Amino acid sequence: MSTLELPALAGSSIDSSSNLRAALRELARQPRVWVGGLILLTATVLAMFAPWIAPHDPLDQDLLHMLAPPMWAVDGSSAYPLGTDGLGRCVLSRAIYGARVALTVAIAAAWGSMLLGSTLALFGGYFGGIVDRLISYVVDLWMSFPPVVLSLILLVGLGTGVDKVILAVVLVDWTRFCRVVRADVLLTRRRDFVLAAQLIGFSHWRTMLREVLPAVVPLMITLFSIEMGIAIVVEATLSFIGLSVPPEITTWGQMLADARNDMQSAVWVLLTPVGCIVVTVLACNLLGDGVRVALDPRLRQRAG
Amino acid sequence: MLQVISAIVVRRLLLAVPTLWLLSLVVFFVLRILPVDPLGMLLPASATPADAAALRQQLGFDKPIPQQFLIWLWAAINGNLGTSLNFRQPVSQLMMAALPATLELSLVGLVLALLISIPGGVLAFVLYQKKREAAADLTVALMQSIPSFLWSLLLIAAFGVLWPVLPFSGRIAPDITLPGLTGFALLDLLLTGQFSGLLSALAHLVLPALALALGFAPLVIRVLRSSLIEAANEPYVEVARLRGLSESRILWRHILKNAALPTITMIGVQFGFLFGAALLVEMIFGYPGIGNLMVQAVKGNDLPLIQGIALIFCVLMLAITVIVDVLYAVLNPRMRNL
Numbered sequence: 121m122s123t124l125e126l127p128a129l130a131g132s133s134i135d136s137s138s139n140l141r142a143a144l145r146e147l148a149r150q151p152r153v154w155v156g157g158l159i160l161l162t163a164t165v166l167a168m169f170a171p172w173i174a175p176h177d178p179l180d181q182d183l184l185h186m187l188a189p190p191m192w193a194v195d196g197s198s199a200y201p202l203g204t205d206g207l208g209r210c211v212l213s214r215a216i217y218g219a220r221v222a223l224t225v226a227i228a229a230a231w232g233s234m235l236l237g238s239t240l241a242l243f244g245g246y247f248g249g250i251v252d253r254l255i256s257y258v259v260d261l262w263m264s265f266p267p268v269v270l271s272l273i274l275l276v277g278l279g280t281g282v283d284k285v286i287l288a289v290v291l292v293d294w295t296r297f298c299r300v301v302r303a304d305v306l307l308t309r310r311r312d313f314v315l316a317a318q319l320i321g322f323s324h325w326r327t328m329l330r331e332v333l334p335a336v337v338p339l340m341i342t343l344f345s346i347e348m349g350i351a352i353v354v355e356a357t358l359s360f361i362g363l364s365v366p367p368e369i370t371t372w373g374q375m376l377a378d379a380r381n382d383m384q385s386a387v388w389v390l391l392t393p394v395g396c397i398v399v400t401v402l403a404c405n406l407l408g409d410g411v412r413v414a415l416d417p418r419l420r421q422r423a424g
Numbered sequence: 425m426l427q428v429i430s431a432i433v434v435r436r437l438l439l440a441v442p443t444l445w446l447l448s449l450v451v452f453f454v455l456r457i458l459p460v461d462p463l464g465m466l467l468p469a470s471a472t473p474a475d476a477a478a479l480r481q482q483l484g485f486d487k488p489i490p491q492q493f494l495i496w497l498w499a500a501i502n503g504n505l506g507t508s509l510n511f512r513q514p515v516s517q518l519m520m521a522a523l524p525a526t527l528e529l530s531l532v533g534l535v536l537a538l539l540i541s542i543p544g545g546v547l548a549f550v551l552y553q554k555k556r557e558a559a560a561d562l563t564v565a566l567m568q569s570i571p572s573f574l575w576s577l578l579l580i581a582a583f584g585v586l587w588p589v590l591p592f593s594g595r596i597a598p599d600i601t602l603p604g605l606t607g608f609a610l611l612d613l614l615l616t617g618q619f620s621g622l623l624s625a626l627a628h629l630v631l632p633a634l635a636l637a638l639g640f641a642p643l644v645i646r647v648l649r650s651s652l653i654e655a656a657n658e659p660y661v662e663v664a665r666l667r668g669l670s671e672s673r674i675l676w677r678h679i680l681k682n683a684a685l686p687t688i689t690m691i692g693v694q695f696g697f698l699f700g701a702a703l704l705v706e707m708i709f710g711y712p713g714i715g716n717l718m719v720q721a722v723k724g725n726d727l728p729l730i731q732g733i734a735l736i737f738c739v740l741m742l743a744i745t746v747i748v749d750v751l752y753a754v755l756n757p758r759m760r761n762l
Binding site: 260261263264265266267268269272273274275276277278349353357360361362363376379380383384387390394397398399401402405406409 | 443446447450451454455456457561565566568569570571573574577578580581585586693696697699700701703704707708718719722723725730733734737738741742745
């Protein structure tokens, strides 16, 4: 038995490292992965080093320069590259600081929903039976709420704050992962290599983590990326309504709410937060699409 | 046919009972772990702890939570959803006034979304594996990155502020009163023959419905495109080609018809998304629908109202699954002989 096992294992380890390299090569060939990745990387760097990059404190009010236009306008000034809002705060600095909340929520909420949703999907899909039916029922139950309504209700229950927003997104959106990943686990479970692992006598635990999980990881990466975009929109929505964070923390949603109030006198104030949200969400969607096309063998054959 | 439909409806309704019960339970308990006191807003600043206790008792908030739930559930079964804490009106009355507005907005939004996404999906399909596919993909990805509430703000900026041609607040001009027949403004005004009112209501509906449609359309375009690609690979397409049918006839009469089924299913599943988007759109446009009511309820910690609206949203979602199931049965020839 052990003599039979050795070559098989050695073969699989070589296979998996070359698989990884092949996957990375596929990813690198996707322009969508590059564009999406670069935008997200830039946004992350801006967010991390916001205090050094932003020209002003995002809360500093310059009451002599309220609703100043951007620098390229006729009476714009280079002190406020993107102009100021209704309270005389630097729009560029607020946009940069807003990226902090947006990306924190995006990354943390996407991780949380992925962990919760995929774990349940793995268990349900692998073991089937009553566990699977129970999990699927809860998913169906959850999905009979409009997601926004559910997150509003959760925020009423949880209170406000960035951590609460993250928790609310996780508690709403784990179903997205669970449903899609479960379907993939169900398919993978019937594949030959999983049956082989079970025949060799690997434990369920090991089969699940070492054989089934790697097969569904590409799907999880795609969903993760798309979920980041969704989380950014949800956070912006909640802070736009005024439920997400206290006013001393700058968010894109708050900038939108302020811009809405000043719209009659200065329309351009709206453009910066809208641009920030759209570009970041687009980057997440492009990255997700790129990963899906690169790592899904069916799509790759079609495209190639 | 009728038998199939009634079987679907009965099965769905039976399944709906435990679902609604469980969902109300979830909402009820989530709302009771609240760190904020819902009574805070109701009491005057000079209230004594004794006043607070009296009010708490009067509203039933002093009882244990499971008992509160049973009381609420029993009343809800009897059609009484309680009284809104902030509006001091029965929850059911508030919701009945707001519900038609939301349904009207969602339906018009859905129709507009289909008007955008059916040609859009077909265009994306025609460009599939062509030179301009990348541009089409990018356009759809960009559209998908602009949620309805951003469209609302952009549309207001464009057609309300920069080029002020359309109203962007409320449901109808303030000097016109809606005839309260069905609650559906367009229908009521049409029935009573008030055409100036009808024009005003339509003008007020354009921007919010368009914002809703633009946010929803990319989802439909994507599903329609992939369904079309799938349907185009079926053998009957080749047969139609061999019979000498023109490509456009094959596309519009055969492929599109077969791609419609998965698309309808997806629209049903995603209707929650549409309602969620409508919530924000209503709030931004000051449109007196159920979503706007929800935002006000959430801001004021109005527990009975939140609970009632959550229930209504669940009922709406369940109703949509029934409609989608029935549509599926009606449109799918394979289901006809059952």
